[in-house]
Structures are given as C-alpha cells and as structure tokens.
Amino acid sequence: MATKEFSYSDVSEHNTKKDLYVVVHDKVYNATSFVDEHPGGEEVLLDVAGQDATEAFEDVGHSDEAREILDGLLVGTLKRKPGDPAPKTYTPSNTSMGTDNAGMGVGVYAILLIGGLLAFGAYKYMQANQESQ
Numbered sequence: 001m002a003t004k005e006f007s008y009s010d011v012s013e014h015n016t017k018k019d020l021y022v023v024v025h026d027k028v029y030n031a032t033s034f035v036d037e038h039p040g041g042e043e044v045l046l047d048v049a050g051q052d053a054t055e056a057f058e059d060v061g062h063s064d065e066a067r068e069i070l071d072g073l074l075v076g077t078l079k080r081k082p083g084d085p086a087p088k089t090y091t092p093s094n095t096s097m098g099t100d101n102a103g104m105g106v107g108v109y110a111i112l113l114i115g116g117l118l119a120f121g122a123y124k125y126m127q128a129n130q131e132s133q
C-alpha cells in the first residue's frame with residue numbers, strides 16, 4: 001500500500017487543519033490526526049499544510065521517534081512535474097554560491113574575450129585602411 005502518487009496540486013488541496021497533508025522528502029503524509037498531538041504545536045504544521053515541509057521538518061532536527069510517527073502517516077509519494085515549486089530540501093552544504101559563481105565567471109571571461117577579439121580586429125582593420133591611403 002501507500003503507493004498512491006500525488007501531484008503537487010493534489011497535495012496543495014489538503015491545506016486545512018481538518019485535512020492536512022505535508023510533503024517530506026518527496027513522500028506525502030496525512031498529518032490530519034497528528035495536528036493536535038504535535039509537540040511543536042499545530043501552528044507550524046498549519047504553516048506547511050499542503051506544501052513541501054522537508055526543510056521545516058529537518059531544520060528542527062526531529063527525533064527518530066518523530067520519523068516513526070511520520071512513517072505511520074504516509075499516504076503516498078509525490079510525483080513532481082516540470083514547473084512545480086522547487087523542493088525545499090535542507091541542504092546546508094549547498095548554500096554557497098560556488099557553482100553559480102563559476103558559471104558567471106566563464107560567461108564574463110567569454111564576453112571579455114569576444115570583446116577583445118572584436119576590438120583587436122577593428123584596430124587591425126583601421127590600421128590596414130590607413131596604410132592603403
């Protein structure tokens with residue numbers, strides 16, 4: 001069981017206290033029965049109702065017991081489609097701009113190189129023109 005697939009919009013319909021789904025690590029959980037029992041309070045669960053709660057859940061550093069409770073609430077898996085909101089996964093080591101910067105750097109160098117070649121070509125062209133006069 002628990003092989004049902006949910007799209008992001010399926011999940012987002014369950015966003016009230018009486019009908020509350022959350023996504024954690026691409027699994028869909030029905031937390032409706034747990035809202036009142038949550039030691040962290042109902043407010044935080046309502047905050048992420050119908051959404052990807054991966055980051056919120058991991059940020060708190062929930063215990064193994066909490067994960068077992070979560071397992072018991074499983075109703076299916078999330079089937080992502082292109083254009084869905086990006087997964088808000090908790091990735092502390094991936095927050096640096098390293099890769100982005102490298103990509104930018106290459107682009108900037110390429111522009112400088114092309115610009116430099118164009119300027120050099122124009123210079124040579126003008127020189128040649130002057131010589132022929």
Ligand code: HEM
Pocket residue numbers: 022029031034038039040041044045048053056057060061062063064065066067069070073
């Ligand atoms: C359905 C998903 C969730 C389950 C099953 C769950 C379960 C639990 C459990 C069992 C605890 C007791 C401490 C522990 O065992 O770690 C706890 C505490 C806590 N939870 Fe959750 N939780 C869920 C989602 C969330 C979310 C989305 C947040 C958002 C920030 C959150 C915030 C907290 C906080 C702040 C505490 C600490 C409460 C305290 O120590 O006073 N929880 N949760």
